[in-house]
Amino acid sequence: MLTRSQIQSNIKEFTQDFFDEASVAWRANKKVGPNLTFKYVCQATSKKGNPCKRFAIDSAEFVCAAHRTR
Numbered sequence: 001m002l003t004r005s006q007i008q009s010n011i012k013e014f015t016q017d018f019f020d021e022a023s024v025a026w027r028a029n030k031k032v033g034p035n036l037t038f039k040y041v042c043q044a045t046s047k048k049g050n051p052c053k054r055f056a057i058d059s060a061e062f063v064c065a066a067h068r069t070r
Contacts, residue, residue, distance in 0.1 A: 029062070031055065042067055 030038040033055070042052035044067035054064035061068075 027038070029041055029043065031041050031053075033039045040056040040062050042054045042056045042064035043062040044052045044064070046052055052064060052067060054066065056062040057065055057068070063069075
């Protein structure tokens with residue numbers, strides 16, 4: 001049978017791992033802007049096949065001005 005202290009240590013380890021993974025996933029499509037603000041990165045690819053690294057201006061489609069098709 002586990003004691004309370006053993007149960008608490010298991011919960012802390014699980015919470016820490018979950019937070020780290022969630023943080024990495026949340027930052028995957030964002031870039032740090034001025035004053036530590038986060039902005040979405042363009043989801044389009046360049047002509048060479050590399051991902052675009054510009055800030056997205058359209059929050060609905062996550063594309064930059066160069067890749068906007070309107």
